[in-house]
Amino acid sequence: MRDQPLPSSPGFWRSPVRGPRFTAVLGLVLLGGITVLFVTGLLSYAAYNPDLAAVNDKTPDKGLLGFYLFSWPTDPPWLYRLTQGVHVTLGITLIPVLLAKLWSVVPKLFALPPARSVAHALERLSLLLLVGGALFEFVTGVLNVQLDYLFPGSFYPLHFYGAWVFFAAFVTHVVLRLPEAMRQLRALRAQRAVRAGRAGGGEAPEAPAEEGVLVSPDPAAPTVSRRGAFGLVGGGSLLLLATTVGRSFDGPLRETAVLAPHGGKDPGSGPGAFQINKTAAYAGIRERDTSAEAWQLVLVGRRGTVRLSRTQLLRRPQHGSALPIACVEGWSTSDQWWQGVRLRDLAALVGHDDPPDVLVESLQQRGAFRRAALRANQVGDARSLLALAVNGVDLTPDHGYPARIIVPAAPGVLNTKWVARMTFGDL
Ligand SMILES: Nc1nc2c(c(=O)[nH]1)N[C@H]1C(S)=C(S)[C@@H](COP(=O)(O)O)O[C@H]1N2
Ligand SMILES: [Mo]
Numbered sequence: 502m503r504d505q506p507l508p509s510s511p512g513f514w515r516s517p518v519r520g521p522r523f524t525a526v527l528g529l530v531l532l533g534g535i536t537v538l539f540v541t542g543l544l545s546y547a548a549y550n551p552d553l554a555a556v557n558d559k560t561p562d563k564g565l566l567g568f569y570l571f572s573w574p575t576d577p578p579w580l581y582r583l584t585q586g587v588h589v590t591l592g593i594t595l596i597p598v599l600l601a602k603l604w605s606v607v608p609k610l611f612a613l614p615p616a617r618s619v620a621h622a623l624e625r626l627s628l629l630l631l632v633g634g635a636l637f638e639f640v641t642g643v644l645n646v647q648l649d650y651l652f653p654g655s656f657y658p659l660h661f662y663g664a665w666v667f668f669a670a671f672v673t674h675v676v677l678r679l680p681e682a683m684r685q686l687r688a689l690r691a692q693r694a695v696r697a698g699r700a701g702g703g704e705a706p707e708a709p710a711e712e713g714v715l716v717s718p719d720p721a722a723p724t725v726s727r728r729g730a731f732g733l734v735g736g737g738s739l740l741l742l743a744t745t746v747g748r749s750f751d752g753p754l755r756e757t758a759v760l761a762p763h764g765g766k767d768p769g770s771g772p773g774a775f776q777i778n779k780t781a782a783y784a785g786i787r788e789r790d791t792s793a794e795a796w797q798l799v800l801v802g803r804r805g806t807v808r809l810s811r812t813q814l815l816r817r818p819q820h821g822s823a824l825p826i827a828c829v830e831g832w833s834t835s836d837q838w839w840q841g842v843r844l845r846d847l848a849a850l851v852g853h854d855d856p857p858d859v860l861v862e863s864l865q866q867r868g869a870f871r872r873a874a875l876r877a878n879q880v881g882d883a884r885s886l887l888a889l890a891v892n893g894v895d896l897t898p899d900h901g902y903p904a905r906i907i908v909p910a911a912p913g914v915l916n917t918k919w920v921a922r923m924t925f926g927d928l
Contacts, residue, residue: 517720525685589831597737634667772892802851
């Protein structure tokens with residue numbers, strides 16, 4: 502009778518699917534995918550105007566990590582719709598690949614001795630940050646998108662710092678492992694060529710590799726071929742893609758996004774029937790505060806304070822812009838036709854002919870998005886509006902009646918609804 506092997510012994514792990522080639526292919530997919538996630542994630546952070554007066558910023562200690570921040574442009578108007586749609590949709594699509602990759606290398610987690618050398622010890626330490634960081638980033642990202650801001654306010658620093666820690670470990674890992682992965686890929690190609698040459702030939706043995714620990718010395722009978730395993734992972738990814746991507750589109754396509762949040766919030770019918778993030782009721786907006794008698798817009802600037810009723814706003818020059826709403830959660834709407842007063846005209850009313858930054862505050866008393874700061878380039882854009890109407894009718898309460906901000910290319914979170922007060926000046 503044989504002793505039961507321990508996880509640290511190669512005989513414990515018996516799947517014939519495991520092997521350096523399986524791992525290498527998944528690793529190369531993640532190399533491309535995670536790089537895109539990192540870049541689009543950093544862009545998303547920049548788009549959020551995090552260095553404006555600690556208003557938008559939830560990571561005031563970002564320090565050096567904020568080195569790359571720049572003024573997010575207002576062109577093309579669908580820019581954030583694209584970058585954040587890719588960030589969230591790709592992140593969700595890669596989940597099966599990530600899980601398969603982790604599964605494929607799990608014997609290494611248990612391999613003994615824990616460290617053969619100082620270099621090997623360092624590599625294993627970096628793997629801790631790599632695996633921990635990957636799980637942390639995927640879990641916080643998915644929770645934020647699916648569970649309505651489980652960590653209000655703190656998601657940004659968690660996901661942002663986590664991304665840097667993870668990416669540092671990721672780069673280390675790529676530098677150490679890419680040569681081997683490429684070697685495995687070449688071996689795979691060579692094997693295919695051989696097979697194509699002599700049909701029916703058996704599977705060529707795994708190239709002797711440093712990662713030999715992945716190949717079971719005592720494989721169990723296969724329940725799925727390696728090609729079948731790739732099919733499962735790819736099929737899982739495609740399924741997630743197909744049930745997620747619809748949230749970036751309107752109409753029947755959005756219905757396919759069964760995994761998307763906010764599906765339950767029926768936007769109703771008519772001109773205001775497009776995706777709603779937080780409803781007026783959720784935000785605690787009371788009708789008596791938005792009524793014609795009660796509501797006034799307060800503008801503060803160099804030349805003092807100006808108050809305008811909605812009727813007075815409607816008497817000022819009205820402009821229209823076709824702009825989408827694109828949320829950090831990855832969903833977006835197609836262009837809606839917004840009408841209202843240009844932000845730069847409001848700035849001029851209180852003495853700023855050269856549009857400066859602006860702090861926008863809403864009627865909302867509590868909650869994460871009740872105020873947001875916009876940058877001078879966003880205020881100055883002729884398409885940036887304090888919108889009073891959308892698609893030809895007054896804003897609905899849920900889309901921000903009596904007035905809301907809409908800025909081209911900006912993340913949805915900067916498009917403050919139920920605006921009460923705007924303070925112009927450098928922030
Ligand atoms: N006052 C206020 N404005 C807000 C929000 C909010 O919760 N409160 N949510 C923001 C977010 S996160 C998004 S994506 C957009 C969504 O706008 P919509 O509901 O009209 O589609 O509004 C933004 N404006
Ligand atoms: Mo959002």
